[in-house]
Amino acid sequence: MSATQAPAAQASSAEAPATEMLSGAEIVLRALKDQGVDVIFGYPGGAVLPIYDALFQQNAIRHILVRHEQAAVHAAEGYARSTGRVGVVLVTSGPGATNAVTGLVDALMDSIPVVCLTGQVPTHLIGNDAFQEADTTGITRPATKHNYLVKDSNDLGRVVHEAFYVARSGRPGPVVIDLPKDILIAKGRYQGMPEARHRSYRPVTEPDPAAIRQAVAMMKAAKRPIVYAGGGVINAGPEASRLLTELVHLTGFPCTNTLMGLGAFPASDRQFLGMLGMHGTYEANLAMHGCDVMVNIGARFDDRVTGRLRDFSPNSLKIHADIDPSSINKNVRVDCAIIGDAAKILRALIAEWKASAAKPDTGALAAWWRQIDTWRARDCLRFRQATAAEAIIKPQYAIQRLYELASATGKDTFITTEVGQHQMWAAQYWKFERPNRWMTSGGLGTMGYGLPAAMGVQIAHPDALVIDIAGEASILMNIQEMSTLAQYRLPVKVFILNNEYMGMVRQWQELLHGGRYSESYSAALPDFVKLAESFHAVGLRATRVGELDDVIGEMLAVDRPVIADICVDQKENCFPMIPSGAAHNEMILGPDDEAPKGRGQPGVTEEGMVLV
Amino acid sequence: MLISPILPEKSGPEKTGAMTEATTRQAVMAVLVENEAGVLARVIGLFSGRGYNIDSLTVAPVDETKNQSRITIVTSGTPMVIEQIKAQLDRLVPIHKVADLTLEGPHIAREMALIKVAGTGERRVEALRIADAFRARVVDATTESFIFEMTGATDKLDAFINLMRPLGLVEVSRTGVAAIARGPKGI
Numbered sequence: 001m002s003a004t005q006a007p008a009a010q011a012s013s014a015e016a017p018a019t020e021m022l023s024g025a026e027i028v029l030r031a032l033k034d035q036g037v038d039v040i041f042g043y044p045g046g047a048v049l050p051i052y053d054a055l056f057q058q059n060a061i062r063h064i065l066v067r068h069e070q071a072a073v074h075a076a077e078g079y080a081r082s083t084g085r086v087g088v089v090l091v092t093s094g095p096g097a098t099n100a101v102t103g104l105v106d107a108l109m110d111s112i113p114v115v116c117l118t119g120q121v122p123t124h125l126i127g128n129d130a131f132q133e134a135d136t137t138g139i140t141r142p143a144t145k146h147n148y149l150v151k152d153s154n155d156l157g158r159v160v161h162e163a164f165y166v167a168r169s170g171r172p173g174p175v176v177i178d179l180p181k182d183i184l185i186a187k188g189r190y191q192g193m194p195e196a197r198h199r200s201y202r203p204v205t206e207p208d209p210a211a212i213r214q215a216v217a218m219m220k221a222a223k224r225p226i227v228y229a230g231g232g233v234i235n236a237g238p239e240a241s242r243l244l245t246e247l248v249h250l251t252g253f254p255c256t257n258t259l260m261g262l263g264a265f266p267a268s269d270r271q272f273l274g275m276l277g278m279h280g281t282y283e284a285n286l287a288m289h290g291c292d293v294m295v296n297i298g299a300r301f302d303d304r305v306t307g308r309l310r311d312f313s314p315n316s317l318k319i320h321a322d323i324d325p326s327s328i329n330k331n332v333r334v335d336c337a338i339i340g341d342a343a344k345i346l347r348a349l350i351a352e353w354k355a356s357a358a359k360p361d362t363g364a365l366a367a368w369w370r371q372i373d374t375w376r377a378r379d380c381l382r383f384r385q386a387t388a389a390e391a392i393i394k395p396q397y398a399i400q401r402l403y404e405l406a407s408a409t410g411k412d413t414f415i416t417t418e419v420g421q422h423q424m425w426a427a428q429y430w431k432f433e434r435p436n437r438w439m440t441s442g443g444l445g446t447m448g449y450g451l452p453a454a455m456g457v458q459i460a461h462p463d464a465l466v467i468d469i470a471g472e473a474s475i476l477m478n479i480q481e482m483s484t485l486a487q488y489r490l491p492v493k494v495f496i497l498n499n500e501y502m503g504m505v506r507q508w509q510e511l512l513h514g515g516r517y518s519e520s521y522s523a524a525l526p527d528f529v530k531l532a533e534s535f536h537a538v539g540l541r542a543t544r545v546g547e548l549d550d551v552i553g554e555m556l557a558v559d560r561p562v563i564a565d566i567c568v569d570q571k572e573n574c575f576p577m578i579p580s581g582a583a584h585n586e587m588i589l590g591p592d593d594e595a596p597k598g599r600g601q602p603g604v605t606e607e608g609m610v611l612v
Numbered sequence: 613m614l615i616s617p618i619l620p621e622k623s624g625p626e627k628t629g630a631m632t633e634a635t636t637r638q639a640v641m642a643v644l645v646e647n648e649a650g651v652l653a654r655v656i657g658l659f660s661g662r663g664y665n666i667d668s669l670t671v672a673p674v675d676e677t678k679n680q681s682r683i684t685i686v687t688s689g690t691p692m693v694i695e696q697i698k699a700q701l702d703r704l705v706p707i708h709k710v711a712d713l714t715l716e717g718p719h720i721a722r723e724m725a726l727i728k729v730a731g732t733g734e735r736r737v738e739a740l741r742i743a744d745a746f747r748a749r750v751v752d753a754t755t756e757s758f759i760f761e762m763t764g765a766t767d768k769l770d771a772f773i774n775l776m777r778p779l780g781l782v783e784v785s786r787t788g789v790a791a792i793a794r795g796p797k798g799i
Binding site: 166200 | 645646649650653654657661692695696699700702703704705706707708
C-alpha cells in the first residue's frame, strides 16, 4: 500500500496531506480550516452525524450548540457583521434545513456572508420522501445567493472553497451546501484552495474612471448636495467607512445613513444628519427631498427609504454607486451609475475630487447648510420625560440612558436589535461612531434576530459589551437561546423595552386602522426576571424612572447574561414617521412638536394602505 | 463598468426620479449558462419570483467541452423591467453571459413547429396548398391527416397555424424561439 493511499483509519486527522484519502466529513472540516474558520454555529441530527464525529476528533474549529437552527444562522450573521468574516452554520437535513430558511433569507436581504452546511439523506434516497428529507436546494434556491448539492466526495473541497468565495465576493450573501450522508462517509481526495478564477462568477469591483469623472463633475456643480450611504459601505470593510468620512469632510456635503449603514459615518460629526427613511430624522428626509445632487454609496433605494416613489427627491440628479448592477435603476432611475466596491469607488471619488479643476459652489453649499440647520432646529427626536422618580419610563429615555451609561464604561459596545419600535428607537437614539457595531434585521425585518445575533457577536468579541435592545414580543421568538448564553457563559445583555404590545403593530393600528388593536396585545407574558433566573441569567426590572439608572448600572456591571425588563410607556409611538405611500416632505412629527406643521397631517391614501 | 446612464426626460410634467410607466416591448435574451443541475430552475424561479413574463423559453447544451448550455428567453416588459431582468440574470452564479439580442443589433429568431391537421376532401387539399405556400414540409401523412413541420419566425408560424384552424387543426407542438445575432461576432 503506497503512502498516498493510506487507510482512512490512519488519516482521521484533518491534518492529513492533500493527496490522502479522507472521508467526506474530514474533507469538509479540512476546507473550513483552510478558509480560516474558527467557529461554527450548529445543531446536530442524523444526516450530519459524520461531520459531528469528525468535529469531535479535532480542536481547530469550535462548535457552538444553539437551541434552534434559525438562531444558528442569526448567530453566524452577528459573527459576520461584527467581524467582516464569513459566518458558518451546520444543520441537519429536513427540519434542520427548513428551520434555517428564515435566517438565510435574512442574510440574503441584508447581504451578509454566510455559508450554511445542511445534511441531506443519502443520495440513493433523495426523492423518496425519506425520513427527515426535504428538497433543500429547491427550498433554498430563492433564499440564498447560491446553493450546491454535492454528489461526489471528491468535489467537496472545491465546492466548500467556491461557496466561501461566492458568499463574500461582490454583494455578499448566504450560500447553502447540501451534503448527503453517504457523501460525508465515502472517501475522496481533498482539493485545496483553487487558484483559477471562478468559471462564471466574477463581480466587478473596480469602478469605471469615466463614471467617476462624471460623478465628480455632478458633485462639483451641486448647490444642494447630499451623501446617502448604506450597508454597502459597511460590507466593504472599515476602510470604506474611513474613506466615506474623508470624502464627506473633503466636500463639506451633509451625510445621512440608512438603517443598514449606521456607523459608516460617525454620528457625532456635525455633517451627519442622522438616519433617513420612514423613521428617519426630519432634516435627513427633507434634505433628501430638496437636494439637487444625491450621492448614493452602497444603498439600494429601499421602499422604507424612498416613501412614495413618484415624489422621491423629485428635483435631483442621482449618482448611484453599488457593487450589484441589478440595484441600478431598480426602484429609482439614476443619472450616473458606478459599479464597484464601495471602498474603491470612494478612493477614486476622493482622488478625482482633488484632481478636478472645477470649483465647488461654496456659497450655495453654505446656504444649503443654513436651510438644513433650520430643519435641524425642529429637534425632531425630542421627547418629554417626566423627571419624578415615580414617573413612567419613556422608551426613548431608556435607550438614551443606556447609551450614556454604556458609553461611560469605555467598553467597545455592540448593539443588536429585534424588530419593531424598539429597533427604530435604538437606531434613532444610539450614536454609532464606528462600523460593524450595529446588527439589525433591516431587509427581512425578522423578529427574534437580536438575541442569537448578539450571541454570535459575543463569541467573536468575548471582552466586548454586547447588548440586544429588544421588545417583549420579539424576544420570545428566540428566547430559547438564553440557554446557549448560559452554556458558553456569554454575558450578553438583553434590554427589553416592555410596553406589553407588539408596539409597531399597535402604532399602525392606532394611526391607520382606527385604534382597533387586533391581536397586538402581548397577553400572558412571562415574568422576565424569573425567566432569566431559570436560564441561569440575572433578571432585573425597572418600572419607574427612579429605578432605571440603577438597573442599567447593575446590568452593565454584571459579568453574566442579563435580562433587564424595562417597563415603558405603553402608548408611546415612534416618530418622526413617513406613513406608507407618503413622500419625504409629508412626515408626521411627534405630539411634542410645537412648530407649525408644513402641510398638516397627511391623509392616509388607499394606495398607501396596501403597503406594508 | 458604466451601466449606460440613460438620462431621464426631465423637461415634461412627468419630471421625476421614480420609475415611470412606459410602453412594454418584447426582448429576446440569449443566456450562456454552466450546464449543471438546477440552473434552469434558477432562471425560471427568478422570473416567477420577481413577476417577469416568459413568452418562450428554449434550452439545450451548446458546448460539450466547456460544459455550457444556451437558454433563449423571449420576455416582455417596460424598458426598465427588461434592463432589470438582464441584470438579475447576470448575477446568478452559474451564468456566463447574458445578451439582450433585441438591443444589441439585428438578430435571427426562429422556431420550429409540428402541426397536425385532420380532414378530408377540399379541406385536405386546401391545407396542403397553403402548407406549400408557407414552405411547410409534410413529415407524416394518413388518408385523413397531415403533420407539417415548419421553421420560421414566430409570426409566420402564428399565421400558418391560424390558417389551419378552420381546416381541421388538431394540435400544435412548438419549440420556442432560438436566436442568434447577425454578423461575425459571437455572444
